[in-house]
Amino acid sequence: MRSGSTFKDTDSATLFRMLLETAVDGILVIDERGDLLIYNDACEKLFGYLPDEVVGQNIRMLMPDPYRREHDGYLKAYRDTGEKKIIGIGREVMALRKDGSEFPIYLSVGEGQLDDKRVFVGIVHDITARRDATRQLQESQAELVHMSRFNEMGQMTSSLAHELNQPLAAIMNYLSAAGRTLSRMEAPEAARVRDLVQKASDQSARAGQIIRHLRDFVEKRDHNRSEEDINRLVEEAVDFALLGSDDLDVKVDIEFEDGLPPVFADRIQIQQVILNLARNAVEAMQECSLRRLSVTTSRHDEDFIRTSIADTGPGLAPEVAENLFKPFITTKEKGMGIGLSICWSIVDAHGGELWAEKNESGGTSFHFRLPSTPD
Numbered sequence: 001m002r003s004g005s006t007f008k009d010t011d012s013a014t015l016f017r018m019l020l021e022t023a024v025d026g027i028l029v030i031d032e033r034g035d036l037l038i039y040n041d042a043c044e045k046l047f048g049y050l051p052d053e054v055v056g057q058n059i060r061m062l063m064p065d066p067y068r069r070e071h072d073g074y075l076k077a078y079r080d081t082g083e084k085k086i087i088g089i090g091r092e093v094m095a096l097r098k099d100g101s102e103f104p105i106y107l108s109v110g111e112g113q114l115d116d117k118r119v120f121v122g123i124v125h126d127i128t129a130r131r132d133a134t135r136q137l138q139e140s141q142a143e144l145v146h147m148s149r150f151n152e153m154g155q156m157t158s159s160l161a162h163e164l165n166q167p168l169a170a171i172m173n174y175l176s177a178a179g180r181t182l183s184r185m186e187a188p189e190a191a192r193v194r195d196l197v198q199k200a201s202d203q204s205a206r207a208g209q210i211i212r213h214l215r216d217f218v219e220k221r222d223h224n225r226s227e228e229d230i231n232r233l234v235e236e237a238v239d240f241a242l243l244g245s246d247d248l249d250v251k252v253d254i255e256f257e258d259g260l261p262p263v264f265a266d267r268i269q270i271q272q273v274i275l276n277l278a279r280n281a282v283e284a285m286q287e288c289s290l291r292r293l294s295v296t297t298s299r300h301d302e303d304f305i306r307t308s309i310a311d312t313g314p315g316l317a318p319e320v321a322e323n324l325f326k327p328f329i330t331t332k333e334k335g336m337g338i339g340l341s342i343c344w345s346i347v348d349a350h351g352g353e354l355w356a357e358k359n360e361s362g363g364t365s366f367h368f369r370l371p372s373t374p375d
């Protein structure tokens, strides 16, 4: 036996059987035509067929389309041209159970010789769990991104509504002054113009109402709060925040206080706060040589849990510091300047508080506290 082993040749058959029986992954051996020669115990569990039902049959029966349709072609192409699609490497493909259901596998294929005949050895690793975990991560990420867009829209609507209210009120004042002046005029056209001015005034009042409704709608959206473990929320959100910044090589320190009571919060919204703060921190450190993000949770006092996000960036620009939590304040070329104002509204709506501090060793810390639920 050429592979590393301390067994003597006489043990080979036993060893071989033991390997097949105990392997956690499926092991399949096929001949050049694709007919199954070996189908181990793990395969029974994976595919649901007994060995008698498959050995001697073509391996296509374990594959759903399009693999099933294409497999003969692969083998033929390999025989004729030596072109390798999967042999010697491996890849993720779909497999087919006896009951007709499909499942994802990682299939690696090696080539060997048995009695002068070419055979292929496939190792089948079920990746259903991994796929599910990846899908779950992608789904919550998509949900977070969606909610953050939704929140941004809400915040912008709110700010716009606020900004539009003032000029609208002024227009209405001017129109009513114009109407009063016109009613004192004798000219024959005055009544006609007064009527038009009244119509304009009615329409402005209507615009004001629409804006008020819009604001109410955005600000009183249903909350979706429940008891949440802040440490878990922080852990997930920091992971999201760091996605895509591998090359920045940010060193992350997370320090959780154990045994914190849960907070009563909207999971997505609070994760968005953490995400925005952590993103800002990472963005602030882009040009720095030392990039350290420290995230801590702790008991603030009897009633509040505090989360802190500290960076080693350049600190807040003075012009920003004055209006830190107002919308549309930004020093970034592509920034909207609404991240912090959204964080502020969310924390405030939760009965908490958000504030920033200069670190003694340089950089900035953002802290927010949320009311804890009673023990």
Ligand SMILES: Nc1ncnc2c1ncn2[C@@H]1O[C@H](COP(=O)(O)OP(=O)(O)OP(=O)(O)O)[C@@H](O)[C@H]1O
Pocket: 276, 280, 281, 284, 311, 313, 314, 315, 316, 317, 320, 329, 330, 331, 332, 334, 335, 336, 337, 338, 339, 340, 341, 364
């Ligand atoms: N950790 C930080 N260190 C230094 N400056 C910061 C930090 N966090 C925020 N700032 C400053 O505050 C400004 C406002 O931040 P905010 O998150 O509201 O908007 P933004 O990051 O510019 O854009 P976006 O809307 O995409 O989040 C930033 O442009 C930046 O100048």
Ligand SMILES: [Mg+2]
Pocket: 276, 279, 280, 339, 340
């Ligand atoms: Mg931001």
